[in-house]
Amino acid sequence: MILVTGAIGNAGKELVRTLVSAGEEVCALIRRGADRTRLPADVLALIGTVAVVPTSRDPEHATIDPAGAVLSVTGISGVVFAIIEGPALGWAFPTVVAAFVVGVLALVAFVLWELRSKRPMLDPRLFLVRPSPPEPSR
Secondary structure, three states: OEEEEOOOHHHHHHHHHHHHHOOOOEEEEOOOHHHHHHHHHHHHHHHHHHHHOOOOOOOOOOOOOHHHHHHHHHHHHHHHHHHHHHHHHOOOOHHHHHHHHHHHHHHHHHHHHHHHOOOOOOOHHHHHOOOOOOOOOO
16 A cells, blocks of 8 residues: 555646556545634634743844745745646646746845845855764763
């Protein structure tokens, strides 16, 4: 048996359809409409968090970086869209190519923006820090 999680959208449905037509036994886990009944509990948890969790004591706490947020969401969305839809539509399909190019350009712009920002959302220089090797067990 093959377990497929998140079998929604074009890629997920196509994967399940292909596996079933090949004679494989498939179990597809998806979110059903009944999962929406958790909405009141989710809203209550959000309200409780806002009411109980204190604000930062840092006098210079970071503010939202709208440009960084838009660039990162655009970049990740474009690349993920291209990866998901590429197999179904074809990698040379104009929408897939455009989404990939826009996504990569937005991610490059995000890195450049964050390098110049005084308080970056994600400092790209953190990826240059090498972790220390683990100490041997005694």
